[in-house]
Amino acid sequence: MSRPAVSQHLRVLKDAGLVTDIKDGTRRLYQLDPAGVARLRVHFDQMWNQAMSAFKTAAEKPPIGEKHGKPSGRSRRT
Amino acid sequence: MANPVEEAVVRKSVRVQAGIERAFSVFVEQMESWWPATHHIGKTPFEAIFVEPRIGGRWYERDVEGKLTDWGTVLKWEPPHRVTFSWHVGPGHDQPDWVCDPDIAKASEVEIRFTAEGPGATLVELEHSKLERHGEGYEQLRAIFDGPGAWITILELYAKAAAGAQA
Numbered sequence: 001m002s003r004p005a006v007s008q009h010l011r012v013l014k015d016a017g018l019v020t021d022i023k024d025g026t027r028r029l030y031q032l033d034p035a036g037v038a039r040l041r042v043h044f045d046q047m048w049n050q051a052m053s054a055f056k057t058a059a060e061k062p063p064i065g066e067k068h069g070k071p072s073g074r075s076r077r078t
Numbered sequence: 079m080a081n082p083v084e085e086a087v088v089r090k091s092v093r094v095q096a097g098i099e100r101a102f103s104v105f106v107e108q109m110e111s112w113w114p115a116t117h118h119i120g121k122t123p124f125e126a127i128f129v130e131p132r133i134g135g136r137w138y139e140r141d142v143e144g145k146l147t148d149w150g151t152v153l154k155w156e157p158p159h160r161v162t163f164s165w166h167v168g169p170g171h172d173q174p175d176w177v178c179d180p181d182i183a184k185a186s187e188v189e190i191r192f193t194a195e196g197p198g199a200t201l202v203e204l205e206h207s208k209l210e211r212h213g214e215g216y217e218q219l220r221a222i223f224d225g226p227g228a229w230i231t232i233l234e235l236y237a238k239a240a241a242g243a244q245a
Contacts, residue, residue: 037086040086040168041087044088044206051113051114053092054113055094055104055105056092056202058104058108058111059094059095060095
């Protein structure tokens, strides 16, 4: 594989969040992304799916005697 | 900016049958009424979630024992059109629980935009970006190298990314 091809492949990995790079003089050092950004992405993707769907349900409930401030406790927990 | 490969960004959008003012208010003032109970910091369930309504305001949870834990900070506050938070909750370096890292350089960003689509309908778009900033879990790096099939997973992800780049 040619050097430019390697660089191009590493660029793809970087854009995908799978590796990180550090510039060291004229060299560029790559390492696998420590926390696995791809995994983080999956986690947050699932979290926001759940959250946004629950938000939609809450926003569409008829407002009942809302006031500013917080409830003293949650009346219902799932 | 179009990027053909997967970015370290999560985007969601949802249309709600509610006016823009109400949609914004439910999002920032009544978060505990809809936030998934499974997602909280540490082992104790949250009781309430607070957003201080100003730039620089805190975004935090209070758990059932009264303990306060920060989730982030308000970066943009433009009610009822937009709110942006820093998000400091990431994987712990040496523990399974998710933790709050106060270092802004290691925080991702969550932006929520509200667009009125009539008097009783709002488009809500969410973008959770800069996820790579949470990438400091070096224990997990070892797990990636040592775990069974670890490289297979990485290569599959790579193949998917590379295929996307050529499309």
